[in-house]
Amino acid sequence: MSNIVNKGTMLPPEIAQGMINLVRGKSSLARLSAARPVSFNGNEFFTFNFDNEVSIVGESAAKVNGGVTVAPVTVRPYKFEYGARFSDEFMIASEEYQMDVLRQFAEGFAAKAARGMDIAAFHGFNPRAGAASTVVGTNHFDSVVTQTATTTADPSVDVETAIALVQGNEHDVTGMAMAPAFRTALAQLKKSGTSNEPMFPELGWGATPGVINGLPVDTNSTVSFGAGTKDRAIVGNFRDFFRWGFAKGISIEVIEYGNPDNDATAGDLKGHNQIYLRGECYIGWGILVPGAFARIVAA
Numbered sequence: 001m002s003n004i005v006n007k008g009t010m011l012p013p014e015i016a017q018g019m020i021n022l023v024r025g026k027s028s029l030a031r032l033s034a035a036r037p038v039s040f041n042g043n044e045f046f047t048f049n050f051d052n053e054v055s056i057v058g059e060s061a062a063k064v065n066g067g068v069t070v071a072p073v074t075v076r077p078y079k080f081e082y083g084a085r086f087s088d089e090f091m092i093a094s095e096e097y098q099m100d101v102l103r104q105f106a107e108g109f110a111a112k113a114a115r116g117m118d119i120a121a122f123h124g125f126n127p128r129a130g131a132a133s134t135v136v137g138t139n140h141f142d143s144v145v146t147q148t149a150t151t152t153a154d155p156s157v158d159v160e161t162a163i164a165l166v167q168g169n170e171h172d173v174t175g176m177a178m179a180p181a182f183r184t185a186l187a188q189l190k191k192s193g194t195s196n197e198p199m200f201p202e203l204g205w206g207a208t209p210g211v212i213n214g215l216p217v218d219t220n221s222t223v224s225f226g227a228g229t230k231d232r233a234i235v236g237n238f239r240d241f242f243r244w245g246f247a248k249g250i251s252i253e254v255i256e257y258g259n260p261d262n263d264a265t266a267g268d269l270k271g272h273n274q275i276y277l278r279g280e281c282y283i284g285w286g287i288l289v290p291g292a293f294a295r296i297v298a299a
Contacts, residue, residue, distance in 0.1 A: 026114035028218040029121055029285070031210075032175035032238035038245040038284035042076030045243065045288055075286035077247030078120065078135060080113045083261055083278035090275055091256070101277075102252060109279035110250075117244065118222035121285050122177075122234070125226055141234055144287050147294040151232055155185040155296075156199065162235045162294040171237050171292040175216040178233035179224035182296070183208065236293030247282040 057063055090101060116127040124140035126133035138144060149161040163173050178186075187203035190196055202209045208219040223231050236242075255276040259268055269276055287293070 026111045027118050028177035028220040028222065029118055029238070029242060029244060030114060031218045032177060032216060033242045033244060034239070036243060036245045038075055038077050038243075038247040038282075040077060040247045040282065042074050042284065043243075045073050045075060045286065073286045073288050075243045075245075075284045077282035077284035079280060079282055080116050081278060081280045082109050082112050083276055085261070085266065085269070085274045085276050088256070088269075088273045088275050090254075105277050106250075106252060106279065109252075109281075113279075113281055113283065115222055117283050117285065118177075118220060119225050121244070122222055122231065123226055123229055130226055139286065141287065141293065141295065142229075142231065144290040145234070145236075145293045145295055147291065148297045149294060150297060150299050151182075152299075154189070155182060156189060158296050159233070159235065162233070162296050165294040166236050166292060169291040171241070171289070172239075173215065173235055174237050174239040175218070176233055176235040177218050177220060177223050177238075178296075179231065180219055180221055181224065182232040183219045186212070230297040231295055232298055233296040234293060235296070237289075241289040241292040242285070242287055244283065244285040247284050250279070250281040253278045253280065 055064060084105075086101070090098060093101075112127075119125050119127045120133060120136050121140055123142050124132050124136045124138065126135070147162075147165040149158050149165065151158050159176065166173050183203060186200050187198065189199040191199050198204060200212060202212065210216060210218065223233065255269065255278060257268070257270050259266070260276045260278065266272065266274075
């Protein structure tokens with residue numbers, strides 16, 4: 001079992017893959033856009049905005065400069081970590097028990113990492129602190145996506161307004177991430193001229209379908225996370241203009257000595273017959289074209 005409990009070990013492949021799948025399942029951003037590998041030193045993407053339409057040139061006629069605006073965006077990774085103390089009986093338990101603990105810890109860490117990526121990429125928050133992260137800086141939707149639609153009494157109209165903003169910049173809309181309250185508002189809409197028939201019956205009784213009216217959607221409390229956050233939904237071209245991915249394999253570290261969580265009250269691990277499990281991963285993201293997105297915000 002030493003290949004699993006040694007300090008800094010990488011997870012067995014089956015557990016690591018399960019964690020990545022959980023990230024895709026728990027994160028709205030991961031569900032609405034495909035993961036791509038991210039360099040540990042970051043990747044630079046260039047978006048080209050062609051300022052004019054193409055020209056038709058007659059025989060022997062002069063060509064003209066159309067003009068291109070180049071906007072480089074760097075997608076760099078951020079370290080996510082989570083740790084907890086356990087009894088050191090883990091070290092002498094059976095291999096089956098150790099694997100079960102590692103698997104359950106890995107699953108929990110994956111769900112937290114997925115939620116953490118959404119919180120940071122949507123709002124720029126350090127998830128644990130619930131406040132702005134100086135590490136993330138302005139690399140988040142609330143900062144760079146300035147197109148907004150204000151909520152009204154009809155959330156379906158709000159969606160159409162936000163979509164119009166994106167399409168006004170000649171971008172496709174490939175998905176929408178929405179807060180639970182916004183999902184509820186859509187579920188409560190009734191068709192006009194009917195006897196209380198819901199406009200979106202697929203949203204009844206708390207259901208969270210992956211598609212509404214042909215548009216891929218995901219419901220997640222991370223959209224409206226944090227005090228003062230006004231976001232209720234974000235629509236846009238997640239498929240082409242949001243980039244995310246892992247920069248390094250997911251690892252679980254088993255720590256037997258010291259005070260790795262800097263907890264003065266809990267004290268030294270060895271002195272209290274404890275070990276510390278720490279999960280770490282590096283996830284990077286970037287919003288390549290802010291104009292390809294719009295936020296629906298509370299009035």
